[in-house]
Amino acid sequence: MGTEASPEAWPLDDRGVAYGDGLFETVLVRDGVPLLWEAHLARLARGCQALGFPIPVQHRLAAPLVDAPEGLAVLKLMLTRGSGGRGYAPPESPRPRLRWQLSPFAPDTSRWKAGVRVRHCRLRLGLQPALAGLKHLNRLENVLARDEWSDAEIAEGLLCDSEGRLVEATCMNVFWQRDGRLETPRLTRCGVAGTLRTELLERLSIDEVDAFPEVLLSAEAVWLGNSVQGVWPVTRLDGTGGELLRRWSIGADHRRLQALAHEPLGYPTRLDD
Known part of the structure; x- marks a missing residue:
């Protein structure tokens, strides 16, 4: 049961692209430290449980923070069920796909x-x-x-x-x-x-x-x-x-x-x- 993690493009057969079959988190990062991180992870875990696919291990979710700039940034994590299944029917053994975007941020x-x-x-x-x-x-x-x-x-x-x-x-x-x-x-x-x-x-x-x-x-x-x-x-x-x-x-x-x-x-x- 694997989880891909990279900023690459989504394949067209990804269920998140096709059906919105997935979750996302938008995290404020200050000097490389994700704020309210435990609450974000808890909500993501609840979402995975509700949708019925596994959540990636925490160190995979935190991997993009290695490249976080100084100051403020926003980390957007997007997790889908991955590819597979037939029509709306999900695959029996989902392989979740993780993508992220890390961007500088300045509040208004x-x-x-x-x-x-x-x-x-x-x-x-x-x-x-x-x-x-x-x-x-x-x-x-x-x-x-x-x-x-x-x-x-x-x-x-x-x-x-x-x-x-x-x-x-x-x-x-x-x-x-x-x-x-x-x-x-x-x-x-x-x-x-x-x-x-x-x-x-x-x-x-x-x-x-x-x-x-x-x-x-x-x-x-x-x-x-x-x-x-x-x-x-x-x-x-x-x-x-x-x-x-x-x-x-x-x-x-x-x-x-x-x-x-x-x-x-x-x-x-x-x-x-």
Whole structure:
């Protein structure tokens, strides 16, 4: 049972290319050290278990870090079931294929400090509990949602599921404070459970809730976050037609959560200076 690992091109019969039959992780790397690494490996392992193929040994996954530059970089790991099988039927003995890309990275610090404008998306996420939380390769819903706007002033789009519950942004998790309590959507039906989200759930008292998008209109503070970009305070929320729904001023509550989230990423924790 072998695992290929190299930056070479994908063969056309790879099941990840053909069917999205695989997983990926996007890891922030600082001076050669992968951040939230254990959480990334744990999510990848859960994905392999759910899809039913073996996970590569850890030293193969970490191999690209040998060439990591100084400073910040992003490591993208892509793991597929490999080739084989007949049609949708997977091979009896899969040989997973690993590819990676390691790129220099610089976060948009202005979004940390000034906050961001976001909008609701029209697209709705399908319900699939068997894949909920996983970072699988089948991301067409996110692609279509991101295609809904071209205005550079809008940083992200919020997604609901097919039953109208708030789930996530196109590539970030969403958090809010309501009546002094921190909340985030429950991700048991769909959505990606980000590694920064996992870290914050361990560090803070955050309730995972089933909520509809109207919950944000009564929130004292709203944030978006992931393990590469860090945390962006939301200062404006638009509807699907571009109409203004709510504004927020960045306050101490915003900065407290942001500081706790930025600490494990090595990002600045004081942003009011």
